[in-house]
Amino acid sequence: ARVSLIEIPSRTEIKSKNLFSVKDVIAHWHPDGTYLAIQVARFTKTKKSSYNGFEFFRVKERDIPMEVLELANKQEKIVEFAWEPKGHRFAVVHGDGARPEVSFYTMKDPKSRQAKHLGTLHGRPVTSIHWSPQGKYVIIAGLKGLNGQLEFFNVNDMDTMAINEHFMCTNVDWDPTGRYVATSVTSVHQMENGYIVWSFLGQQLYKVNRDRFFQFLWRPRMPVKLGEEREAEIQKNLKKYSKKFEAEDESLKSQADTEKLAERNKMEADWKAFVERKQAEFAATEAQCAALVRLSGYVETDQDVEIEEVEVEEVISMKEEKMAK
Structure with missing residues (x-):
């Protein structure tokens, strides 16, 4: 052959x-x-x-x-x-x-x-x-x-x-x-x-x-058209490139964590503002109710109340019987 x-x-x-x-x-x-x-x-x-x-x-x-x-x-x-x-x-x-x-x-x-x-x-x-x-x-x-x-x-x-x-x-x-x-x-x-x-x-x-x-x-x-020499160079220095990309990933992760923390802080601030607003509305409503009570002439008294317990005995029926000697 x-x-x-x-x-x-x-x-x-x-x-x-x-x-x-x-x-x-x-x-x-x-x-x-x-x-x-x-x-x-x-x-x-x-x-x-x-x-x-x-x-x-x-x-x-x-x-x-x-x-x-x-x-x-x-x-x-x-x-x-x-x-x-x-x-x-x-x-x-x-x-x-x-x-x-x-x-x-x-x-x-x-x-x-x-x-x-x-x-x-x-x-x-x-x-x-x-x-x-x-x-x-x-x-x-x-x-x-x-x-x-x-x-x-x-x-x-x-x-x-x-x-x-x-x-x-x-x-x-x-x-x-x-x-x-x-x-x-x-x-x-x-x-x-x-x-x-x-x-x-x-x-x-x-x-x-x-x-x-x-x-x-x-x-x-x-x-990927890098050429054999470029690919070989990347393979040879892969650890160096890995550190670079890991640093970039860490930076992006840190940025994402910062954004998430800022979002949580904003949610907490919005909640506190909501609670303060509702407390102010409650105080205003309470003051209006007190003014209406005063206009009606109704006076609330805080007198002490004493509780007395009384026992009553009542005879319902009576029956006499002779006992045989």
Whole structure:
């Protein structure tokens, strides 16, 4: 077999590689075209079995250098390959059986020009890998037959943040910002249809059950045209920017608290003014009533009253009877 990179529209061949004893070839382009990974399955000398490996093209570098990557066990089945959308890393799911392994590599190694192995997760219930659109985070998912096992993984720290389950899950969809992810069960199953929205840390935020659910889509967002250098500079100085924005947030919060306190003070002043106004109206009404009483000639006296209790005995009937001796 022969793999060729062709420039369009000139149709000029800019790089090629001859491959031998090829059984199958699968091409995996990096989302921004930086790299091309060729997954190659080759026959052994006996032609009775095959082994796997990768051919990498660094497309945006001078002369498009190539390199070969072979797994420790070349006989293992390649289940899944996935590039980090914004970055230089990739993940490979490899192994036989229901619990294969997940290996992470990077194309950026300051000590060499070769792909570097970062680490391997052993015995994971996984069928697919889902990178965050912003990179760094990945969901290791065991869908369909594995009942929706979800592992939220931080590749920078090589650390598992959370392990959850969405029973019978069929789809995993990240939102464009990389802050949220939705898992869903579509109508390919007759039961458990609906979706769950998670944070990138693996915390469940929202759940909806809906019969005959077909598809979940996030609203697309306009790309941020800052350029790679500007984005890298922001990532590098993120703590400095964070402090600036936190100070602005604190200022806005303080302003909001001041406005709320002023509103409460105004409500209290209005209430006190209302009470004083009503007290003045009551005093005026009381004075008018007293003047009317004086004009009528009625004089109120505050004489003491004595209460005397008198007991009266009254004979109601009398009857005499003789007692027998």
